[in-house]
Amino acid sequence: MILREDLVEVGKVGKPHGIKGELSCWFSNDAFDIEEIGFVVLCIDGIFVPFFINSCRPKGKESLLLHFDDITNEQEAIALSGLEIFIPKSEIDEDQLSFGMDYFVGFELYDATMGRVGVIDSVDTTTANVLFAVAEYLIPVSEDLITEIDAEKRILRMSLPEGLLEL
Numbered sequence: 001m002i003l004r005e006d007l008v009e010v011g012k013v014g015k016p017h018g019i020k021g022e023l024s025c026w027f028s029n030d031a032f033d034i035e036e037i038g039f040v041v042l043c044i045d046g047i048f049v050p051f052f053i054n055s056c057r058p059k060g061k062e063s064l065l066l067h068f069d070d071i072t073n074e075q076e077a078i079a080l081s082g083l084e085i086f087i088p089k090s091e092i093d094e095d096q097l098s099f100g101m102d103y104f105v106g107f108e109l110y111d112a113t114m115g116r117v118g119v120i121d122s123v124d125t126t127t128a129n130v131l132f133a134v135a136e137y138l139i140p141v142s143e144d145l146i147t148e149i150d151a152e153k154r155i156l157r158m159s160l161p162e163g164l165l166e167l
Contacts, residue, residue: 002048005106005154007041007086014063016077022067023077024059025085032091034064041086048086089151101130101141104156109134112147112159120156137165 010032014024027034034040039052051068059065071077101123109117109132117134123141124131130141139160148157 002041002050004048006088006090007048008089008092009084009086009102010040011085013042013080013083013085015081016074017059017065019074020067021071021073021077022055022065023071023080024063025066026063027085032087034066034087037087037091040066041088042080042083043086044083051080101125101132104132107154107156109139110155110157111165112157113162114160114165117160117165139164 009028011025011027014026016022017024034053035056039050041048041050043049051071053066054069055065055067057065068080071080104120105122107120109120111117117137117139120132120134122133124133124138132139132141139158145158145160146156147159148155150157
C-alpha cells in the first residue's frame with residue numbers, strides 16, 4: 001500500500017492532449033528525473049495509485065506531455081485531469097530539492113520553547129503568508145523561524161514568536 005507520508009507532491013495533471021490519452025503535466029521542481037523514475041502516483045478517491053509512464057516529451061518550457069500505460073483515449077485521460085502528481089520521497093535528490101510546502105504535511109512540529117506543537121495537517125497558501133495548519137493553530141512559514149528539518153524522522157523544529165500559540 002502506498003502511504004501519503006512516503007510521497008512528495010511534485011506537480012499537477014492538466015488537460016488531455018489529443019485523443020490517445022496523452023496528458024499535459026506541470027511540475028513544481030526539477031529535483032528528479034521523471035523518465036528515470038518511470039512512474040508517478042495519483043490520488044484517486046483517497047487511494048494512491050501508481051501510473052507507469054509509456055512516453056514523455058516536453059511541451060514548452062513549463063510542462064511535459066505524459067502518456068501512461070493503460071490510458072488509451074481522451075475520456076480516460078479526462079478522468080485524471082486536475083489530480084496532483086506525487087512521487088516517492090526516495091526518488092527525490094534532497095540536495096537539489098526545491099519542494100513545495102506540502103512536503104511538510106505529516107511532519108511533527110516542535111517549538112523551541114513549548115516543545116511538541118503537533119502534526120502539520122495542511123498548508124494554507126490562500127493568503128499572502130503561507131501558513132502551516134497544526135491542530136487549531138496556524139503557524140506562519142518563514143525561513144527565519146525554522147531551526148531544523150529532519151527529513152528522515154519527519155520533524156520540523158521552529159523558534160516561534162512568544163505568544164503566537166496563545167492567540
